Amino acid sequence: MTPCVRDLMQTAVRWIAANARVPDIERLLAEAGISGAPVLDTSGQLCGVLSRGDLVRRLSIAHGEAEQLSDYYRDPGGFGIAFADGQSVDDIAAAAGREVDRLRAADLMSREVVSIEPDASLAAAASLMVRHGVHRLPVTTTGGALCGVITTLDVTRAVADGLC
Numbered sequence: 001m002t003p004c005v006r007d008l009m010q011t012a013v014r015w016i017a018a019n020a021r022v023p024d025i026e027r028l029l030a031e032a033g034i035s036g037a038p039v040l041d042t043s044g045q046l047c048g049v050l051s052r053g054d055l056v057r058r059l060s061i062a063h064g065e066a067e068q069l070s071d072y073y074r075d076p077g078g079f080g081i082a083f084a085d086g087q088s089v090d091d092i093a094a095a096a097g098r099e100v101d102r103l104r105a106a107d108l109m110s111r112e113v114v115s116i117e118p119d120a121s122l123a124a125a126a127s128l129m130v131r132h133g134v135h136r137l138p139v140t141t142t143g144g145a146l147c148g149v150i151t152t153l154d155v156t157r158a159v160a161d162g163l164c
Contacts, residue, residue: 003163005125006118008155009139009148015040016050018106022058025050025105038138038146039109046138046146048109058100058108115140118147122164126155 014032016025018041029035029052036051115138116125125137129152139148158164 003122003158004118005116005120005122005137005139005150006148008122008158008163009118009150010154011148013038013146013149015146016105016109018042018047018104018109020105022055022101022103022108025055025108036136038113038149039105040146044145046113046115046140046144048106048111049113049134049136049138050105050109051135054108054110058103113138116150117142122155122158125150129155 014028014034014037016028016037016039018039020028029037036049036053038046039048039050041047114128114132114134116128118139118141128137129135136149136151138146139150141147
């Protein structure tokens, strides 16, 4: 019998609350040893997916904003830096960092969730992952409740083990 998503999905799913802040998200991902997770709203419904890549993109934007701010305060003569109100480069960077720390999962997550049902084939899961360029699929019931996650590693392991 060919295995389906239900047979390989992880059911002990680590998820992120939609109102979780960046430091808490980073801690959860690091402690769980994962690179992303489903995001659930206050009623427990799947509302997005957040990956470490989403965090890195936002941090890159904040870094760029900090650089623009510091360039704004550069002395036009090019002989040093003239800061408003005694701000240093560290002050400007810290302000951009504080902005990132205030962001919540709902601000960073991908809202267009690609999910799959438990009885779908592994080929269907792999096809969705390739088509949408994702490494994890939330597994949802017909009603939309989260019941697991299947990743590229899960599918690859099944192929390596000769299960499909």
